[in-house]
Amino acid sequence: MPAHCSGSGMRSRSTYLRHAALTLISGVMLVPFYWVIKTAVTDENIYAYPPRLLPENPHLFNFVDVWYLIPFPRYLLNSLIVSALVVACNVVFNAMAGYALTKRFPGRQAILLVFLSCMLIPFQATIIPAYLITAKLGLLNSYLGLALPLLSTIVSIFVFKAAFEAIPPSLVDAARIDGLSEGRIIFRVLMPLSRAALATNVVLSFIWSWNAFLWPLIITREPSMQTLPLGLARFLSYLEDTTGALYAFAVMVLAPSIFVFLMAQKEFIRGLTSGATKG
């Protein structure tokens, strides 16, 4: 057998092995998701032993129960409004901040240092001042108040900064010579060339706002302003024995963020890796 054939055979065997290993690992990682979905479509007791691998008499009525037993559409609307606000503001504010940080100006290093330092402080440590500021602004129990702490995030600023730095400065100079303002340079020239960073911003900000629990818990006063994660906690306290409905609720809460991630995953991964190599 020629040497190159043997080499190619080994390569394809190693590719198969690698794919088999990756498939196995993916399967193991998907088991919790499968278990949540399996429990959501049955009425079985999750503590039953031995556990069943396949669902018995699967049905979708647990989802109907969730929809009607609690004000699910209201929670969904609240979560959608807050997430839309967060995503829109993140894209605009982070792009502007990221663009500013690509420029040379006095104090730039200090600002970068402050940003990086702030990333080390957990949100729980700043929650009281954040609450007081929101209260002073009169935004408690409002959509804007719910979105406020996530309107701009440092990680996403760095993602935009890395993406903008990868674009040749001559392009920005040419746009400026053509008479474009700084705002138009960001949104007409740089943003269309930074789709990966844009998708990363959308995915991250959406997931963070969609899953936020502590902040909405603190600043909402009425059940009608609560978001889905709070509704999930409330549902758990009401219906602690109906595991199927609870898991159905968890699936309904998770589905939109997984959906957004799947839609943007290609750009999202490209955006994160470009941030990792250029930052």
Added chain:
Amino acid sequence: MTVQQALRNRWVIVPLAIAVILLAWNGYVALNDGGMVAGRVVDRNGRAVADATVILLERNFVTHNERQRTKSDASGHFRFSGNNNHSLQLEAEAAGLGRSERVVVRLWFRAQNIVLVEPLRFAGQLP
């Protein structure tokens, strides 16, 4: 972006498909949410039970409470109207036959019109 380009973009197609599905579903719901629940009462041998009292119970969070009663006609048929719930239970009682087994009826949406496929069945039989 032209219309043709937009129709090839997944950020347009997928939300559009979801919107169409939602519209179709809501149209179906609007056409079928009359709140009618109908069925039949039979004895152990499948013979129609006339004048049986049929009780409709609706879900109230964790319990089922009685909401309506009606009587079956000569052919054993019964019919409720004005149901506004998505999770029901039905049972029948008749003199000499006792009570039927309680049947759980789960609907896809509130007030869905439904005709039970399986009748309410008494354990006993008519003389």
